[in-house]
Ligand SMILES: *[C@@H]1O[C@H](CO)[C@@H](O)[C@H](O)[C@H]1NC(C)=O
């Protein structure tokens with residue numbers, strides 16, 4: 001475990017103690033040492049860089065070592081091995097490094113001498129960490145919780161090893177396939193001064209280049225105002241060098257041949273070509289500074305080749321200034337380029353929308369990845385759920401085992417990479433990501449057990465506790481270890497700071513009597529598991545039933561339910577009449593206190609009535625459709641195929657997956673269901689739980705048939721009479737919501753080439769449509785692509801199987817298989833039908849509970865209920881007062897004994913709800929109720945690597961005469977433990993307790 005845990009302030013001293021050799025003072029890094037060029041010249045910032053994917057065509061470790069070079073020649077260890085001596089050789093040279101997952105791997109293997117050399121380079125600003133996340137996270141399908149975590153993980157490493165000079169100052173998202181406002185806002189709150197990226201829509205690029213608006217002030221959040229603004233720049237060639245100026249060992253460009261006595265002397269033409277390229281690039285940019293990214297994927301394995309040629313290029317290009325050339329070139333970094341723009345003393349245009357979806361040609365958009373690899377997307381979200389619970393349990397039980405679940409933090413950091421959760425990697429790499437998450441979950445399970453060892457026993461803390469285990473196949477209604485057991489326990493940890501009413505589903509082989517934490521018998525439905533679930537490939541369970549019941553769970557705490565086999569009970573004679581009422585292929589109605597859901601006898605959803613608000617939404621259709629994937633050879637934009645990155649349908653109208661369907665309605669006490677089977681590979685179960693004001697739709701899709709030679713992209717569509725008038729709404733990274741309009745882009749004059757694909761947006765957690773009376777919100781359990789192709793309609797792409805590569809590099813079709821057949825995926829949508837005014841108060845907490853749902857751990861104590869309840873606590877909450885409904889505890893991490901990292905957030909937007917959109921107060925002391933009193937409290941930047949009081953961001957002026965500096969007067973060190981949160985505000989604290 002190399003990531004040492006220090007307090008923010010102490011870490012710098014620890015570094016100088018730990019490193020033996022005294023370091024030069026660290027004030028030679030940062031903006032002050034930037035070369036700002038010459039005011040009367042065109043200044044070209046030469047930025048040597050490598051783009052190291054944390055897995056893509058090869059796994060992260062294959063890339064690190066340079067294994068499987070037959071797939072792609074790439075070896076990160078040699079890049080760092082090679083760059084460091086090149087930097088030492090010439091103090092003018094610069095290099096930036098971005099992906100900490102790789103740097104950390106390399107750092108572990110270095111001698112102290114090498115580490116000191118690197119520290120010196122960092123302290124002198126010659127090697128600079130940029131962005132500094134564990135990976136360069138995707139922006140479309142990631143969740144904000146995990147973006148923050150993965151940046152914090154990298155930032156913590158850099159802070160502990162390099163101190164102030166290692167702190168990344170800007171975002172560097174040069175490869176992700178679209179850019180999110182939420183990410184811009186998060187980056188601003190991490191203290192970044194700017195952001196550079198490589199990919200925007202080709203139409204947008206063309207207009208911006210013409211208008212010289214490639215660089216702008218991005219207003220990241222309407223809720224948070226100036227604090228969320230981020231200077232953002234689009235790089236000229238994604239992240240490549242100017243044509244013919246790639247001097248990497250992988251490139252074939254002409255070196256600078258500068259000895260006139262040798263054959264092929266080429267300095268004059270190379271210099272002229274460079275000067276021409278600089279002038280041509282400058283036509284699209286606003287100032288007399290431009291950036292040249294000199295590098296690309298996995299470049300600099302032989303750094304000397306690059307640097308030797310760049311040294312010469314700089315020398316000879318600048319020599320032309322004597323002959324009147326206006327081009328001035330020099331080694332630089334993105335932060336020095338940013339600083340030069342800041343010093344340009346000019347105003348910038350602003351942007352308030354986002355960069356989604358974006359096209360790479362007229363017929364190819366980066367929109368298929370919103371759905372690609374739906375199982376990996378869900379697994380990543382589920383892993384985050386476990387990670388957050390593990391952090392809480394580790395902290396609240398004070399077992400100080402943070403290092404022990406580092407493998408899960410690391411795996412999650414890697415999973416955020418733009419070819420990981422995005423689904424755009426090769427199959428064997430996707431398998432590696434899943435394996436890392438699985439091993440991470442194993443490490444977390446150990447910590448969960450250690451924590452419960454302290455929390456469960458009532459009196460005797462040396463009492464052994466029965467091993468707690470996860471049933472990770474619950475998503476296919478399988479939990480082998482509890483099958484046929486006479487008794488078992490289920491402990492549910494609620495990671496939210498509010499009590500929740502949770503619906504529990506436990507797959508079982510037989511009936512059980514369930515005892516609640518207070519000993520009372522729990523009313524549970526004994527439901528048959530459908531054939532559609534039982535036939536999911538790979539399911540080996542003999543469980544035929546699921547026990548379904550409602551569990552009220554305490555805030556930030558647990559409840560344990562004890563299951564006792566009915567046959568093992570003395571009173572098993574008492575026959576229990578399971579109230580089973582079924583209807584096949586008849587019109588049926590699911591109804592509870594709030595909602596009424598009606599189906600016709602053909603299995604069509606006809607309408608849903610909100611009885612409380614007294615309105616009915618009529619459905620003209622609801623169910624599964626497919627788009628045929630475009631089967632092109634990519635030789636021209638018109639022949640663009642649908643693949644891992646790109647979704648392109650052959651025709652704009654999706655076909656229903658079947659012409660008829662079967663419906664079976666089952667009415668029980670806790671839940672009423674309509675199982676609708678469309679065909680062999682598409683089904684959904686519509687569920688209405690007692691007392692619930694949401695409708696749950698659990699879908700199963702796959703194996704998607706491809707015997708007809710056609711790729712298929714499966715959507716679930718909800719067609720209603722809501723008059724949505726072209727508008728729909730999708731979230732950014734599970735948080736703030738953006739308005740979308742069909743066939744429209746807010747910031748440029750949009751020409752439609754792809755009528756369907758151009759309207760697909762990432763849906764990380766929710767999508768809705770509305771009119772004056774009604775809003776229909778659909779919540780998802782993972783990221784999916786979504787749209788509204790017709791008024792009143794919402795569609796979400798849940799699964800896809802394509803047979804052609806889309807030529808964006810992965811070199812494989814998006815054709816997932818498992819158990820010898822096409823992959824089967826099961827997932828959930830939650831439907832909320834409300835008035836627009838009251839919708840947020842439903843979808844905000846419901847979505848929060850979907851992504852932070854209770855953690856199920858089972859155990860086989862092998863003792864009677866009486867013995868169990870005598871020895872073990874069956875319910876416990878770490879809170880003793882109720883906390884504001886609109887506040888979410890985002891992070892509860894223990895850094896060291898008595899030192900904690902806390903993030904609290906307001907999770908409503910401005911003006912979303914009459915009550916909950918007001919600002920909220922929370923007393924942080926209440927979170928430490930069971931741990932102790934708060935002794936010290938330091939507010940940190942969002943990534944947790946710097947006191948907020950030390951954050952000084954560069955100030956920018958917009959062309960509408962606003963300054964990004966308006967709100968910089970904030971109180972940083974809080975005198976009291978009471979924190980005030982405005983809508984969508986996240987605050988991060990390091991807390992020391994007595
Ligand atoms: C910046 O520009 C403004 C006018 O646009 C001018 O008043 C000011 O002096 C300039 N500042 C510097 C440092 O050049």
Ligand SMILES: *[C@@H]1O[C@H](CO)[C@@H](O)[C@H](O)[C@H]1NC(C)=O
Nearest residue numbers: 398400897898930931932993
């Ligand atoms: C946590 O445990 C450490 C010893 O490992 C102890 O010094 C500290 O006081 C404990 N803190 C709490 C809040 O129990």
Ligand SMILES: [Zn+2]
Nearest residue numbers: 051053175418
């Ligand atoms: Zn990449």
